[in-house]
Amino acid sequence: MGSCRRASRRGRGDRRDDGQASGEFRHGARSDGRSGSDGSRPVNWTPLAEPAPGDRVPVSRGVSDRLQALILQGGLAAGDRLPSQRDLAARLGVSRPSLREAIAALETMGLVVVRVGSGVYVAPPGRRAPPWRFADRCSPRDVYEARLGLEAYAARLAATRMDDRGAACLDEPVQAMAEALARGDLQAMAAADARFHDLVVELAANPVLAGMVGPMRDILVESQRLPMARSDRLGETLAEHRAIASSLRMGDIAGSEAAMTAHIRAAADRSGVKLG
Numbered sequence: 001m002g003s004c005r006r007a008s009r010r011g012r013g014d015r016r017d018d019g020q021a022s023g024e025f026r027h028g029a030r031s032d033g034r035s036g037s038d039g040s041r042p043v044n045w046t047p048l049a050e051p052a053p054g055d056r057v058p059v060s061r062g063v064s065d066r067l068q069a070l071i072l073q074g075g076l077a078a079g080d081r082l083p084s085q086r087d088l089a090a091r092l093g094v095s096r097p098s099l100r101e102a103i104a105a106l107e108t109m110g111l112v113v114v115r116v117g118s119g120v121y122v123a124p125p126g127r128r129a130p131p132w133r134f135a136d137r138c139s140p141r142d143v144y145e146a147r148l149g150l151e152a153y154a155a156r157l158a159a160t161r162m163d164d165r166g167a168a169c170l171d172e173p174v175q176a177m178a179e180a181l182a183r184g185d186l187q188a189m190a191a192a193d194a195r196f197h198d199l200v201v202e203l204a205a206n207p208v209l210a211g212m213v214g215p216m217r218d219i220l221v222e223s224q225r226l227p228m229a230r231s232d233r234l235g236e237t238l239a240e241h242r243a244i245a246s247s248l249r250m251g252d253i254a255g256s257e258a259a260m261t262a263h264i265r266a267a268a269d270r271s272g273v274k275l276g
Helices: 059-072 085-092 096-108 140-160 164-169 171-183 186-204 207-229 231-249 253-270
Strands: 112-115 119-122
Touching (some): 059 186, 096 207, 140 186, 140 231, 140 253, 164 231, 186 207
């Protein structure tokens, strides 16, 4: 197999505006750049740094990383409302489509709530129930059922074709997930999760299977993000990926398929979907 590829594809396209008028926001986005009704918590709304030459990471990822850090590190508190998308995009120096994509990712992971006609709010930790963005096309159950068939068999194929290079490639996303979990970085953990599943399909080395998975990747990645809202169970996600990787490295065909099956069933369960 060739060198390990680290996928960083763009996700969804534009979403709705948040309905806020520029400058109309409360705790999370005062015009003086501070947060909180008394202005006691500073908020870093400075523009994002220019990407390095050759950097393939989408702008939206940088935006979501910044917002996630503000939420998890206390710059923004539960219930705070973000600035209007027009204002926030200008402050961060990004396009509104990139900002909308970032907010969509954070909403899926349960960090923010989008209220039509009102704005984008930081979600309380105990009420972070993510939405499903593809309701007009399929349900989460549909996706998890399909993943059971496609990804479990992809793991089986990958185990039959495993070599030393493939085994080494598995280390990076699993280690990245562990490091992200240790620092509470949901965005990085979700990205590493997606890289792991992309890699399993790549290691399966079946162009027809890859062609079936490719057009659905946005939906598959979304289903991988859904369980991230259960922050109390993120350790389970890491343990499951370690189990899959271990079986794959050993070339354990039945074990790899079983580990992937168990992971997808558990991920569905963490998302509130009970598979038969």
